[in-house]
Amino acid sequence: MTELELDNPTTVDEHVSRLVEMLKTADAEAVDAYLDKLDSTVLTAVLSRFTAEQRQALFEQTDKVHGARYLHELPDVQTVSAVEKLPAQVAATLLEELPNSEQADIVGHLSSAKQESIYSEMPQENAEAVRELVKYADDEAGGLMVVRYVAVHQDSSVRDIIENLQTNAEKYSDFAVQYIYVVDSDGVLRGVLPLRSLVLASANSKARQLMIGSPLTVDVHAKLLELHEFFEEHRFVGVPVVDAEKRLLGVLRRGDLEEAISNKYAQDYLKTQGIVNEELRSMPLAVRSRRRLAWLSINIFLNLTAASVVAAYQETLAQVIALAVFLPIISDMSGCSGNQAVAVSMRELSLGLVGPKEVFRVWMKEVSVGLINGFCLGVFISLLATFWQGNAWLGMVVGIAMMVNTIIAVSIGGTLPLIMKRLNLDPALASGPILTTVTDMCGFFLVLGSATLILDKLV
């Protein structure tokens, strides 16, 4: 493999097809050399487009340092399935090259059989550490903390500490060492020692004399919003994570927390659009199609429920066919209005600006917007219908339906995420379909029901 052979490939797909050829000849070094030359962004895109089999071939041929890098660069959703397919021994070797917290992120999402077989291939100490970390949820401090930090006993002298730093210089080199954590014999966090103050201290002083006592900490079970508020209030880069007995368990870095929040927002958006499990287009067609279809199937049944209202009023509709033009408009506009309210509630919930119990406050706020916007939309559509068909009664029917249904839509849209949150359901996932179904049913009923009542004025 010479430089020349690379001759400036331009697209990701070209890289992929070259690499697939190279993988067939099983020249692992050439593959690694090729991948080493790629930008990190391109590398991620290339790795994500391999098939499961190609990826497995890559991981089984490459050395552990490269393999660990590829695992790290793969989009998260593919990392788990890649590791699942690897022999436990290969997986364990690659994982050990990653920080414990990253190992736990991956292992925690594997099947439990795979987890056990990987643990059995790991050095016991590492397996124990990962097992501990896997217990924590992805959205709490324990699931996000790193366990690479420097802790010293409170009776250590500055000389001891500096010696420790010197001895372990290499090990600490990719730690984020800015503070040294000071603990007592029970592992209880007693203080933090900024590296800075170590610089200025005499060799014989003890950690307990130099440390800043009663340091701020977060509980290992603290959730994203609470943690975000902590970092908003305190301009720290990291915070020690402790258990109920104040024993030091890890360090939560602000970057990792914010990344978890950003992932949560991205997943929430995907879920509102019916992508429940993250999908990449490089995944197998059957998986993509099946997952999307699962969501569509639920929606088609909800749609049928709503459409059954139209079916029930076919006779009215047959007599005033102009109504059929307005049904999709009222359905779609109510969906728009309601989804605006859903979006504002989701956002206020995630900023902590509204509590899940404040349903009444949110409802009042939404009703007032709904009154104004419903009035405007209703008058507009009513005038349009009146002049188009020359029938003010028709205008009244669709105008009032639009107005009332806008109020219904924002009421449901605004309060539903709060209610779902209280019921411990995922507001991102279910708010949309429930909203659409209910507002469609109400909208169709309002138009067709009132038209039936005054049918003689409309025909």
Add this chain to the structure above:
Amino acid sequence: MTELELDNPTTVDEHVSRLVEMLKTADAEAVDAYLDKLDSTVLTAVLSRFTAEQRQALFEQTDKVHGARYLHELPDVQTVSAVEKLPAQVAATLLEELPNSEQADIVGHLSSAKQESIYSEMPQENAEAVRELVKYADDEAGGLMVVRYVAVHQDSSVRDIIENLQTNAEKYSDFAVQYIYVVDSDGVLRGVLPLRSLVLASANSKARQLMIGSPLTVDVHAKLLELHEFFEEHRFVGVPVVDAEKRLLGVLRRGDLEEAISNKYAQDYLKTQGIVNEELRSMPLAVRSRRRLAWLSINIFLNLTAASVVAAYQETLAQVIALAVFLPIISDMSGCSGNQAVAVSMRELSLGLVGPKEVFRVWMKEVSVGLINGFCLGVFISLLATFWQGNAWLGMVVGIAMMVNTIIAVSIGGTLPLIMKRLNLDPALASGPILTTVTDMCGFFLVLGSATLILDKLV
């Protein structure tokens, strides 16, 4: 104001009404004492619910330290409007309590008249620094970097540096000092000096001898995705930001970058649902209603365009009224399918897994999903229509329309975000409405057009 008077208020609204009373008596200290007792989360919620006038009264009464804290705790979208309403002199005093980068975030979003009047009230040095920072966009390294870092000349000795740290201990205390940046006389970054190595060095060594040379940097104009990839590849807490001449301009911390990304995701989700400017329910009703209505107005016109297809085929519809039941179903299901494709494209774009030019690749990937899912949905709805009305021709009309329209919807949904990205339009904002309008028109046309062709089989 005694402790007793607080008697355990429970809801945010109760805090607000107490504080509003207190603000009337203009007892600033009592207000600050009350707010000091609140949790940071509750404080943010309380501040966000004041009216603009109440907030202004608070800022004008309080001292600058408290005022700066309230500014910092307010949701971003309210900070800007709060500062806009303050007298320039009060605003300048409060802003100066915040880090320069945070000042720039706020000032950069003010009206230009307000910006100038605030600059004129600031000490010149601070005004210059903020003016520089305001130039950078919110989504590039320059707009996210902090300018609080410790830089030393490459010829400084360890003794000088330690003296510098001692002298400025207080100033540096809320800096994230982990590295000291080493520059030459032109301000060009020459190396970084881990605090750790300072601990171990002799007093006479020079920075240039101890520093790690050729440090990794990011360009001041680097964008979010590129920056995210940088931190994915390198486990740093921060990276120096430089201009084209490699002069050190600031430090980008991973936490700040990830927070910006998470904000972008949150804003993108709000935009897809028609909340174009972030809305909090504590904003004035007129603003909330007007902004939402702007979006709804665009949508109602798009809806009318789509409904005009139904209007054009009223005669067909009048003869086969059962079709009216299926129109909203086909419209809604196509919207669902198309929005799934939009969501996957948005996600792949933001992860850098697909380039904006790969329209054809995405289209092919979507067509294959569309064929399968369109077939399944089409067969289902076709059987349903056939048995319900006892007419296989009707089943064929709605089935084929569902199938074809699903393929159209995923094709448009998948490619539209890429095309908009290439045209420098915001894919989050416009993809949804364009998709819905086109798929509605196509869906209505497919059902009613084909029904018209075989009308004699349907009646």
